[in-house]
Amino acid sequence: MTNRYSFSSLGPGPFLTLILFFTLSHTTYAQKPEEGVMIDKIFDLALTDSRSYEWLRDLSYNVGHRLSGSPSAAKAVQWGKQMLDTVGLDKVWLQPCMVPHWVRGEAEKIAIKTYNGEVALTALALGGSVPTPSGGIEGPVVEIRSWEQLDTLGAAGVKGKIVFYNRPMEPTYLKTFDAYRYCVDQRVHGASRAAKYGATGVLVRSMNLREDDFPHTGGMRYDSNYALIPAAAISTMGANKLHDMLQRDQVISLWMQLNCQTLPDEPSFNVIGEIRGTERPNDVILVGGHLDSWDVGHGAHDDGAGVVQSMDVLRLLHRMGYRPRHTIRCVLFMNEENGLRGGRAYAAEAERKGEYPLCSIESDAGGFTPRGFTFEGDDAVFGKLFEKIKTFEPMFEPYDLKFKVGGSGADISPLKGMKGLLSGYSPDSQRYFDYHHSADDTFDKVNKRELELGTACMAALVYLVDKYGL
DSSP, rough: OOGGGOGGOOOHHHHHHHHHHHHHHHGGGSSHHHHHHHHHHHHHHHSOOOOOHHHHHHHHIIIIOTTTSSSSHHHHHHHHHHHTTTTTEEEEEEEEEEEEEEOOOSSOOEEEETTTTEEEEEEEEEEEOOOOOOOOEEOOOOEEHHHHHHHHHHHHHTTTSEEEEOOOTTTOOOOOOHHHHHHHHHHHHHHHHHOOOOSSEEEEOOOOOOOOOOOOBBOOOTTSSOOOOOOEEEHHHHHHHHHHHHTOOOOOEEEOOOOOEEEEEEEEEEEEEEEEEEEEEEEEEEEEEEEOEEESSSSIIIIIIHHHHHHHHHHHHHTTOOOOOOEEEEESSSOOTTTHHHHHHHHHHHHHHTOEEEEEEEOOOSSSSSSEEEEEEEEETTTHHHHHHHTTTTGGGGTEEEEEEEEEEOTTTTGGGGGGGGEEEEOOTTHHHTTTTTOOOOEEEEHHHHHHHHHHHHHHHHHHHHHOOO
16 A cells, blocks of 8 residues: 555545545555555444444343432442453443433323313422422423523513423424434423422423423432422323313312432442553543433433444454554443533543543434434544544545534533534434334334444444544
C-alpha cells in the first residue's frame, strides 16, 4: 500500500477522487484502499458473526428490567462483566458508584369518577415520585396545555386540584427527539410547578407519538421550595379519554393511589472492558451505553441495544486481530435514567488518572436502522475536532450515514470539559418513543439486522478515529 492512500497525504481533490473510486465502483477487497477494505470486513463480520442480538436476548429474558439500586440491576452488572470476560479483552473491571434506589411498589391505581360510575386508567408513577397518602388522594381535575395557562390560572384555579398535563409530542417535528424535548418538561418539572399553586397531585400525558394504552414513566425533579406531590404518567389513549370527558363535563373528580418510595442509596458499578493502545494508551476511544433501565418491559431499546452494540464493537475488533494505537474502551454505565451517577463517576476517575477522552461514542437511541452520528464538544476545541471527523464521512456514504453537529449522550456528557470529541450514534428515531420507558420496550421489538448494522457503524468509526486520530 503506497502513501497515496493515506488520508494525511491527500488534498481535497485527490481525496474525493479516491472516495469515488472505491465507493461508487463494485470492487473486490484487493482493489480498494486499506480503509475501505477494513470497513467492509467490519460490516461483513458484524452481519455474519455478531453476538449482540443473542446478548440482548439473554439480558432481556434472564436479567430483565434493571432500575438502579434494584437486585436486577446488580444482576445486570455481573452479567455484563461475565459477557465481557468471554471476549478476550486486555482488561475487564467494575468501577464503583453509589446510585439512587427508588421502588415502584404495588401497581398504581387511577380512576375517573363520573356521574355514571368510575373509569380506570392505566398509569405508571414517575421515577422519584413520592407516594400518595394511605387510601390515595382525590380531587377535581384541571387540564393544562402550557406553562402560560398554568401561571394564568394560578392558585385560584389550581389549589386543591389534580393537574393533568396534556401537551402532546408535536407530530410535525420530523426529528422525534425534538418532539420529545418539546413536551418532556411537563414530566420533569410539572409536579413542582403545580405544587407552587397548591395542586395535590399531577398526571402527565405519556411522551409517545403513538396512540396506545402503554403509559411511559421517566425521571422527574422536585423543587425543594414547594411541597412534594405525587406524579404519574397515563397513556396517550388514557389522556385522550380524560380530555374528552373533561370537555363533555363528565368528570366529578379523579382518585389516584401510588405506592412508590425512595430508599437509601445503594452501591453499584459501571462495567468496563478495554483493548489497550499500543502507541497512545492514555488516549481513550470510548463506546458505551447505559446498563440500567426503567422498571417495566425489558429495557431492550433503552438501552439494552446500546449496551450490547458497545460490547460487540470491542469483540469484533478483537476477533479481527486488530491492535489499536489508542486504548479502545467499552463502558456499560449505571444510573443514566435517574441520576447519571455512573457517568459522573467515570469522568471523575478518568480525570484523576489523567486520561484524555479522544472520542466518546454513546448508543442510547434504540436499535433501529443506522442514520449516522451527531457530534459535540467543548467550544474551545470542537470546531477543529469536527472538521477532522468530517473527513471520515465519505467513507460512510455506501451505508447512507451522515455526520452532523448535535447532542451526544447523557452518560458521556460529564467528559465534555476534558476537551475530547463526544458523539451520539443516531439510528432512525421514528419508532423509538413508541417503546421508550414503557412496558412495551421488549426484546421482540428489536430487529436483529438493524441492531448489527449499528454495531458495525460504531466499530467502523472507532477504527478510523484510532487509525488517524483527531
